Amino acid sequence: MLTQKQLTTVLVNAIAVKMLLTYPRVLILMCGNAAWINVLYCTGLAVLLFGAIRLAYNTDKNIIDAAAEAGGTWLRITVGVILFIIMSANVVSLIRVFPEIIRLVLLQNTREDLIGVIFIAALIIGAVCGIESIGRVHEIFIPIAGIVFVVFLLLLIPKYNIELIFPIMGKGTSDIFIQGISGLSVFSDIMLLNMLISHTNSIDNYKRAGTKSILIGGICAFFIIAAYALSYAYPGSENFLIPIYQLERMIYLSNFFSRFEAIFQFIWTISILLYGSVYLAVITEVWETSFKIKPAKINIISIAIVLTAISAFPDSLSIATEWEIFITKWIYIPVFLLPIAVGLLCNIKRKKKDGG
Amino acid sequence: MKKAKCLLLIPLIFTLSSCVGEEPNDIAYVTALGIDKAESGYLYTIQFAKPNKISGGSSEEGGSGGDIVENISIEAPTIYSAINNANSIVSKNFSMSHAKIIVVSEETAKEGLNGINDTLSRNDEIRPGVYIAIAENAGEYLEEVKPVIEVNPSKYYQLTYENNNESSIPKNTALDFYFACISGDEDCVLPLAGVAEADEKSETTNEKSGSGGEEDKSITNKSQQEAEKNEGGFESGTNNKLAGQAGVTITNKSEAMGIAIFKEDKYIEKMGSTEAEIYNMLVGKFRDDYLTFYADSTPEIPITVKTEERVKPKYKINKEKKEIDIYIRLICELQSVSEKYRAERSIEQIEESISQMTDERLENFVKTLYGELGADVLGIKGKLKSRFLTIDEYEEYCKSFKPEEWKFNIHTEIKMLRTGMTYYN
Numbered sequence A: 001m002l003t004q005k006q007l008t009t010v011l012v013n014a015i016a017v018k019m020l021l022t023y024p025r026v027l028i029l030m031c032g033n034a035a036w037i038n039v040l041y042c043t044g045l046a047v048l049l050f051g052a053i054r055l056a057y058n059t060d061k062n063i064i065d066a067a068a069e070a071g072g073t074w075l076r077i078t079v080g081v082i083l084f085i086i087m088s089a090n091v092v093s094l095i096r097v098f099p100e101i102i103r104l105v106l107l108q109n110t111r112e113d114l115i116g117v118i119f120i121a122a123l124i125i126g127a128v129c130g131i132e133s134i135g136r137v138h139e140i141f142i143p144i145a146g147i148v149f150v151v152f153l154l155l156l157i158p159k160y161n162i163e164l165i166f167p168i169m170g171k172g173t174s175d176i177f178i179q180g181i182s183g184l185s186v187f188s189d190i191m192l193l194n195m196l197i198s199h200t201n202s203i204d205n206y207k208r209a210g211t212k213s214i215l216i217g218g219i220c221a222f223f224i225i226a227a228y229a230l231s232y233a234y235p236g237s238e239n240f241l242i243p244i245y246q247l248e249r250m251i252y253l254s255n256f257f258s259r260f261e262a263i264f265q266f267i268w269t270i271s272i273l274l275y276g277s278v279y280l281a282v283i284t285e286v287w288e289t290s291f292k293i294k295p296a297k298i299n300i301i302s303i304a305i306v307l308t309a310i311s312a313f314p315d316s317l318s319i320a321t322e323w324e325i326f327i328t329k330w331i332y333i334p335v336f337l338l339p340i341a342v343g344l345l346c347n348i349k350r351k352k353k354d355g356g
Numbered sequence B: 001m002k003k004a005k006c007l008l009l010i011p012l013i014f015t016l017s018s019c020v021g022e023e024p025n026d027i028a029y030v031t032a033l034g035i036d037k038a039e040s041g042y043l044y045t046i047q048f049a050k051p052n053k054i055s056g057g058s059s060e061e062g063g064s065g066g067d068i069v070e071n072i073s074i075e076a077p078t079i080y081s082a083i084n085n086a087n088s089i090v091s092k093n094f095s096m097s098h099a100k101i102i103v104v105s106e107e108t109a110k111e112g113l114n115g116i117n118d119t120l121s122r123n124d125e126i127r128p129g130v131y132i133a134i135a136e137n138a139g140e141y142l143e144e145v146k147p148v149i150e151v152n153p154s155k156y157y158q159l160t161y162e163n164n165n166e167s168s169i170p171k172n173t174a175l176d177f178y179f180a181c182i183s184g185d186e187d188c189v190l191p192l193a194g195v196a197e198a199d200e201k202s203e204t205t206n207e208k209s210g211s212g213g214e215e216d217k218s219i220t221n222k223s224q225q226e227a228e229k230n231e232g233g234f235e236s237g238t239n240n241k242l243a244g245q246a247g248v249t250i251t252n253k254s255e256a257m258g259i260a261i262f263k264e265d266k267y268i269e270k271m272g273s274t275e276a277e278i279y280n281m282l283v284g285k286f287r288d289d290y291l292t293f294y295a296d297s298t299p300e301i302p303i304t305v306k307t308e309e310r311v312k313p314k315y316k317i318n319k320e321k322k323e324i325d326i327y328i329r330l331i332c333e334l335q336s337v338s339e340k341y342r343a344e345r346s347i348e349q350i351e352e353s354i355s356q357m358t359d360e361r362l363e364n365f366v367k368t369l370y371g372e373l374g375a376d377v378l379g380i381k382g383k384l385k386s387r388f389l390t391i392d393e394y395e396e397y398c399k400s401f402k403p404e405e406w407k408f409n410i411h412t413e414i415k416m417l418r419t420g421m422t423y424y425n
Helices: A004-020 A023-056 A063-105 A112-129 A131-155 A173-199 A203-231 A243-250 A261-290 A297-311 A317-330 A332-355 B002-014 B079-089 B106-111 B114-122 B138-143 B153-162 B174-183 B273-283 B343-373 B380-387 B391-399
Strands: B027-037 B042-049 B069-076 B093-095 B101-105 B131-135 B189-195 B198-208 B215-221 B254-263 B266-271 B288-295 B298-308 B314-318 B323-336 B407-418
Touching: A004 A023, A004 A131, A004 A173, A004 A203, A004 A261, A023 A173, A023 A203, A023 A243, A023 A317, A023 A332, A063 A112, A063 A173, A063 A261, A063 A297, A063 A317, A063 A332, A112 A131, A112 A261, A112 A297, A131 A173, A131 A203, A131 A261, A173 A203, A173 A261, A173 A317, A173 A332, A203 A243, A243 A261, A261 A297, B027 B069, B027 B079, B027 B106, B027 B138, B027 B153, B042 B079, B042 B138, B042 B153, B069 B079, B069 B138, B079 B093, B079 B114, B101 B106, B101 B138, B106 B131, B106 B254, B106 B266, B114 B174, B131 B138, B131 B153, B131 B174, B131 B254, B138 B189, B189 B273, B254 B273, B254 B343, B273 B323, B273 B343, B288 B343, B298 B343, B314 B380, B323 B343, B343 B407, B380 B391
Parallel strands: B027 B093, B027 B101, B101 B131, B131 B189, B323 B407
Antiparallel strands: B027 B042, B042 B069, B189 B254, B198 B215, B254 B266, B288 B298, B298 B323, B314 B323
């Protein structure tokens, strides 16, 4: 069973991973140099929405079993399929983008499909080990990653220029607070919690881990975006595909220490492998629970192949990035609405039962 | 089953077995790149290190002067097409990952450097901290780079362009230039590189050096006489030198001195070492340098002070009146005065007159930049960003921003903290 700390670290990693890839650019494109305000705003909104989930969702069953309890087989399958689509959409862009980025910044002479195959193999091995094992690795790894992250932010201090944060409202209040509501998608990984609930001891763990991870993840996202906005002038900051990598490259402590990205790439890769493994394990569980399939390792391999096949659809990295922008625009709606809806249906059903 | 699992781990050992693909020995590291205008396209001078001549290389002897680097020139449309061509000339493959400087000719820079900007931002191999310098002839400059006391060419460029105790060049990198051009918040300045025009003095010889045994020859710089003398009290008695005009006698003819001024991505004008010092003061990058003045009462006696700018200058901007007050605070330490002149008796007076001289010189410089050249190198546009709420409002304002319309008042505060190791009553 996952402890509250393990659950929190799994979710914090899931939320923070997005910020390591192309997501900060999506936010900069949306709000300009005021993306940091959007992150704070969305973190506040996410805490409120999760508060609503906490009120509505009062069962220690995972969301698919809860749907089965509330509406029978058809609701179970419907919720399962929706969940499968949401989670796949979340992870598919990573499966596509990660090998491309690794080729771009690390292994320029290696074919991206070979990197992709090795990446998927690593995800399969991780998923086969099981969610509890991955949770334990998270518990060890996240504090180390946290220290590296803090050192990274401190080393960037000489590069910060407060003038770059202005004009304070960036592209405008409407872009930050109305269109910018899609920034909630950064917390879309909170969906994992609705399945991981069956791997933890109590509903309390679920509730506390959810709020904590949103806050910690939101703070990490805020610091990354703020560091980027303080170091890279807008509109030049819109042009870089992997903002955090650009920040790493800026660190320069004379010739003795000028390639911090080597350390960061190590942390980056482990973080993404853990994220991918959790997703693969959970998506497989979603599939198995939805259709009452007997859990088996072969299911993990099958799901991995399906996800890899979907991720191969975009012809190029730029199209994959467009996909990500599109997914980001809409994914937060089902992520926050589905648990509330299922929780409410469950409550109604129980009341009816109790009344009857 | 356990044994089978352990056996599966064995292949992992092979993943830890060093580099896959190219070994470092198979790579030729570019230390500097020169870009000149050619009849069709550009002439790229690729300067690369000779590992066997660098101390710690296979020969363990090290070299000096021209020994440690080699230059090849190739006509090509872009940087990487030049590298591609060069790969077929030299046995090893070129890598730009250790390049320290890109030298661009004035003629090329006048046409605009957005092409280079694009290559630098797109490419992962070139570090963002690489320097861009402007020279009359980039290829010639690189040919003349013959470090005498350095055995590592990268170190040579690093020490020349990153020297914190030297303010005669601006410390802007390719990344600063990129953002100045893309964001439009300011116009950038870059270091000026040049070659001393000189005759070799065959009778003056240094020690034999390097395994090649080539004899180094000293030179006397003729161009030093062309450098104009500084007028007024600021840097009194010294020359306002451009790169190539330093009054020295050395083997290495290459020099970095002065500033190249840009408007957007186009080079428009060059100025000397004194202006570079002033520029560094105005942007808060003047670290630790010696300045020479005189006291009003005794203009014939030079006063040299070690000067440091510990805090960044403050800009008070009146957007409506288009007036800017710049407050600079310099900490000084008396280094040399004439024996006959007791500076200690009139420290406050010296501080006052140095302040006035500095204000006057700095105001002249800013007038030239903004009034005559129309270049916003101090980034006034960028500093005004905080007065606007949204990017749209700011961009609308930028359309009507004219550097010529702005008036500057400089207020320098000089604080003579120490008088050196002596104190005369």
